Amino acid sequence: MKxxxxxxxxxxxxxxxxxxxxxxxxxxxxxxxxxxxxxxxIVRRGLQPSPKKQQLTLRLDSDVVAWFKAQGQGYxxxxxxxxxAYMDAHTAESKQSAQR
Numbered sequence: 226m227k228x229x230x231x232x233x234x235x236x237x238x239x240x241x242x243x244x245x246x247x248x249x250x251x252x253x254x255x256x257x258x259x260x261x262x263x264x265x266x267i268v269r270r271g272l273q274p275s276p277k278k279q280q281l282t283l284r285l286d287s288d289v290v291a292w293f294k295a296q297g298q299g300y301x302x303x304x305x306x307x308x309x310a311y312m313d314a315h316t317a318e319s320k321q322s323a324q325r
Contacts, residue, residue: 278305
């Protein structure tokens with residue numbers, strides 16, 4: 226006996242959905258987005274392209290790696306961001322020293 230695929234036919238009332246206003250849409254089951262999530266977003270439109278990444282082998286203390294990994298997915302990008310912030314701060318610092 227051949228069963229009919231359920232994906233072939235939509236059971237959604239699209240006319241009703243398209244007629245709904247924004248105010249009529251129930252968003253109560255969607256969790257609020259915390260500011261921390263927005264801080265993790267990356268928007269690059271109109272900005273210079275990201276520099277290409279270079280793969281390398283780096284030896285770090287195991288507790289440092291464990292701490293970053295415990296922060297969740299994207300820990301390598303966060304490590305890179307911290308190193309970039311350090312570099313930017315010291316680059317600005319050395320420019321100020323040169324102007325004196």
